Amino acid sequence: xxxxxxxxxxxxxxxxxxxxxxxxxxxxxxxxxxxxxxxxxxxxxxxxxxxxxxxxxxxxxxxxxxxxxxxxxxxxxxxxxxxxxxxxxxxxxxxxxxxxxxxxxxxxxxxxxxxxxxxxxxxxxxxxxxxxxxxxxxxxxxxxxxxxxxxxxxxxxxxxxxxxxxxxxxxxxxxxxxxxxxxxxxxxxxxxxxxxxxxxxxxxxxxxxxxxxxxxxxxxxxxxxxxxxxxxxxxxxxxxxxxxxxxxxxxxxxxxxxxxxxxxxxxxxxxxxxxxxxxxxxxxxxxxxxxxxxxxxxxxxxxxxxxxxxxxxxxxxxxxxxxxxxxxxxxxxxxxxxxxxxxxxxxxxxxxxxxxxxxxxxxxxxxxxxxxxxxxxxxxxxxxxxxxxxxxxxxxxxxxxxxxx
Amino acid sequence: xxxxxxxxxxxxxxxxxxxxxxxxxxxxxxxxxxxxxxxxxxxxxxxxxxxxxxxxxxxxxxxxxxxxxxxxxxxxxxxxxxxxxxxxxxxxxxxxxxxxxxxxxxxxxxxxxxxxxxxxxxxxxxxxxxxxxxxxxxxxxxxxxxxxxxxxxxxxxxxxxxxxxxxxxxxxxxxxxxxxxxxxxxxxxxxxxxxxxxxxxxxxxxxxxxxxxxxxxxxxxxxxxxxxxxxxxxxxxxxxxxxxxxxxxxxxxxxxxxxxxxxxxxxxxxxxxxxxxxxxxxxxxxxxxxxxxxxxxxxxxxxxxxxxxxxxxxxxxxxxxxxxxxxxxxxxxxxxxxxxxxxxxxxxxxxxxxxxxxxxxxxxxxxxxxxxxxxx
Numbered sequence: 001x002x003x004x005x006x007x008x009x010x011x012x013x014x015x016x017x018x019x020x021x022x023x024x025x026x027x028x029x030x031x032x033x034x035x036x037x038x039x040x041x042x043x044x045x046x047x048x049x050x051x052x053x054x055x056x057x058x059x060x061x062x063x064x065x066x067x068x069x070x071x072x073x074x075x076x077x078x079x080x081x082x083x084x085x086x087x088x089x090x091x092x093x094x095x096x097x098x099x100x101x102x103x104x105x106x107x108x109x110x111x112x113x114x115x116x117x118x119x120x121x122x123x124x125x126x127x128x129x130x131x132x133x134x135x136x137x138x139x140x141x142x143x144x145x146x147x148x149x150x151x152x153x154x155x156x157x158x159x160x161x162x163x164x165x166x167x168x169x170x171x172x173x174x175x176x177x178x179x180x181x182x183x184x185x186x187x188x189x190x191x192x193x194x195x196x197x198x199x200x201x202x203x204x205x206x207x208x209x210x211x212x213x214x215x216x217x218x219x220x221x222x223x224x225x226x227x228x229x230x231x232x233x234x235x236x237x238x239x240x241x242x243x244x245x246x247x248x249x250x251x252x253x254x255x256x257x258x259x260x261x262x263x264x265x266x267x268x269x270x271x272x273x274x275x276x277x278x279x280x281x282x283x284x285x286x287x288x289x290x291x292x293x294x295x296x297x298x299x300x301x302x303x304x305x306x307x308x309x310x311x312x313x314x315x316x317x318x319x320x321x322x323x324x325x326x327x328x329x330x331x332x333x334x335x336x337x338x339x340x341x342x343x344x345x346x347x348x349x350x351x352x353x354x355x356x357x358x359x360x361x362x363x364x365x366x367x368x369x370x371x372x373x374x375x376x377x378x379x380x381x382x383x384x385x386x387x388x389x390x391x392x393x394x395x396x397x398x399x400x401x402x403x404x405x
Numbered sequence: 406x407x408x409x410x411x412x413x414x415x416x417x418x419x420x421x422x423x424x425x426x427x428x429x430x431x432x433x434x435x436x437x438x439x440x441x442x443x444x445x446x447x448x449x450x451x452x453x454x455x456x457x458x459x460x461x462x463x464x465x466x467x468x469x470x471x472x473x474x475x476x477x478x479x480x481x482x483x484x485x486x487x488x489x490x491x492x493x494x495x496x497x498x499x500x501x502x503x504x505x506x507x508x509x510x511x512x513x514x515x516x517x518x519x520x521x522x523x524x525x526x527x528x529x530x531x532x533x534x535x536x537x538x539x540x541x542x543x544x545x546x547x548x549x550x551x552x553x554x555x556x557x558x559x560x561x562x563x564x565x566x567x568x569x570x571x572x573x574x575x576x577x578x579x580x581x582x583x584x585x586x587x588x589x590x591x592x593x594x595x596x597x598x599x600x601x602x603x604x605x606x607x608x609x610x611x612x613x614x615x616x617x618x619x620x621x622x623x624x625x626x627x628x629x630x631x632x633x634x635x636x637x638x639x640x641x642x643x644x645x646x647x648x649x650x651x652x653x654x655x656x657x658x659x660x661x662x663x664x665x666x667x668x669x670x671x672x673x674x675x676x677x678x679x680x681x682x683x684x685x686x687x688x689x690x691x692x693x694x695x696x697x698x699x700x701x702x703x704x705x706x707x708x709x710x711x712x713x714x715x716x717x718x719x720x721x722x723x724x725x726x727x728x729x730x731x732x733x734x735x736x737x738x739x740x741x742x743x744x745x746x747x748x749x750x751x752x753x754x755x756x757x758x759x760x761x762x763x764x765x766x767x768x769x770x771x772x773x774x775x776x777x778x779x780x781x
Contacts, residue, residue, distance in 0.1 A: 123733060127737055138532065140702065352475070
């Protein structure tokens with residue numbers, strides 16, 4: 001009875017907890033469980049009924065719960081450079097310690113890696129495979145040279161997709177049912193469309209929700225979108241946002257004076273600080289690459305292969321820029337905040353140019369701050385405050401000019 | 406001995422002023438294409454009648470590249486971009502950029518919007534490199550690269566010409582292997598820096614001319630009487646080990662480079678390109694055969710096993726890891742490879758290095774202490 005009364009936020013949180021619990025239960029039943037890269041084609045494992053957990057999500061959660069620095073320092077003690085990705089350091093520390101008070105995930109029997117977001121994943125997973133002495137399956141998706149995904153890549157990814165299924169069948173003893181795969185693909189499309197509908201409501205003024213919520217909801221979008229429960233949860237979320245938008249209401253606390261694009265991964269260890277500095281000034285996040293760009297739309301298997309090559313950080317620069325500019329303009333941003341994330345060489349390597357061109361093409365002011373996804377040592381609250389203050393002043397001046405002009 | 410000195414001096418001059426090689430080629434009407442590491446099909450540039458010109462950065466302070474790359478990007482890419490931004494690479498008809506590490510993926514756009522005048526040829530190759538599908542993907546993309554090179558050179562390249570370039574490059578690799586062995590046997594005649602320069606010069610010279618020079622040098626070395634010196638024998642590993650200061654410290658500490666697993670050095674010459682009916686298939690297959698480089702997908706860390714094997718075969722006293730600062734692939738490899746060396750009882754010293762390093766005192770202390778320890 002209470003099921004019907006739950007809001008989308010609760011449903012999504014419970015679903016996330018259930019997915020995590022499913023992996024523990026599978027492990028207890030003696031089933032093979034995997035560790036999986038966040039942008040690995042989830043259709044394979046979902047269709048085969050194989051439980052996987054996501055070390056990147058663990059990295060984010062441990063960071064958010066305050067364990068990032070301790071775990072990173074442990075990895076550094078093992079010989080890992082402090083310059084490496086903090087998600088990787090947290091996970092490699094966990095692999096060594098076998099415990100983590102903030103969050104534990106079941107240890108894997110195999111590894112599923114995909115480098116469409118970064119090549120750092122490959123090296124991280126190579127080390128895990130060696131430490132844990134378990135098989136590693138890589139679906140290699142080479143970075144795109146052009147705006148579309150070419151036939152060479154589709155063919156190469158497809159061959160790896162098929163090979164992965166065969167290897168997983170051998171490892172887990174579970175067989176791929178291709179009817180079930182088609183079903184999972186259809187459910188994933190349903191989830192993606194609902195996700196797009198939900199994040200699409202950010203174009204309303206005011207946006208019906210606080211954009212930081214996307215950082216929390218994307219975990220399920222990432223890991224569970226092949227399930228009916230996720231599709232229903234995102235449909236509920238979209239319905240709620242649309243209802244708020246129709247009424248001109250918002251779950252954002254306070255008046256939405258300014259709207260910004262936030263570029264990059266959240267600073268999980270400093271989430272409250274980064275959020276508060278914005279919220280207290282009436283700044284709402286209404287555009288992020290985790291919005292429309294974080295969907296996987298396809299009609300058939302070949303298009304599925306291409307969809308995994310068109311994820312953020314795998315695209316050529318011009319398409320990455322276009323995604324942000326379109327999102328920013330559509331969602332009527334007054335400014336943009338760019339996170340120079342110390343962990344991510346890929347995300348940061350073109351960030352200065354991205355920021356310049358975004359500013360030129362949208363005409364809105366921008367600032368860059370230094371931070372990290374899960375290592376709080378790379379974040380300076382004072383610097384962040386100063387940058388946000390400066391951005392607010394420019395946005396205010398711009399609005400004044402707009403009003404006067 | 407004078408002949409050896411003279412040839413080493415010539416190769417030193419090439420490395421001291423690579424731009425002179427580029428200018429000479431341009432003056433002869435030959436186009437040139439910049440080639441960034443790693444595993445670009447240079448042979449295709451050569452087959453198209455152009456000079457492949459290695460872009461390995463340079464020891465310099467940067468002032469412009471920071472507008473594009475953050476400070477935590479490796480110095481190789483910072484300084485290579487800086488050279489482009491300062492106009493020091495003007496005259497190149499294009500640059501080839503492999504998309505095989507996260508910072509390299511960002512090089513093309515930074516170059517395009519920063520330098521502008523020299524076009525970028527992206528080079529994608531498969532990380533699942535030992536599979537049929539991977540080889541086919543790499544072959545197809547290398548064919549595409551060839552198409553771009555044909556447009557730039559204005560020349561249609563036949564398979565026969567590619568096969569000739571492959572043979573010429575394999576001869577160069579054989580010459581480099583022979584030189585490496587001769588240099589290791591004659592520390593009295595070839596210092597660590599001279600060894601490196603003789604190899605590195607090949608990235609700026611015509612490969613045929615480089616082969617001829619190396620062969621003559623190796624022949625001269627082999628005619629020398631057996632070396633009276635038996636210093637410490639070191640195997641180096643890393644991306645780059647070409648710092649004159651660092652190699653000078655190694656020489657001062659009485660060390661000889663007995664062999665290497667350095668991307669710039671044996672990363673180029675250890676693995677030949679297989680001869681295949683379609684020569685581009687051979688170029689793709691070489692990627693599947695190569696080992697010992699951190700940018701390659703290496704699920705079993707063959708790199709570590711290879712390093713142990715190299716060190717044992719060279720009778721090495723220890724391994725020096727020249728750790729490229731801000732290089733993710735190297736920093737990840739370090740932990741498991743260090744353990745593999747430990748298990749094999751091979752002493753290791755890691756020295757962090759980047760091309761903007763101004764002071765080497767810390768490295769000097771570490772290398773001297775390491776050498777002392779090895780001498781027991």
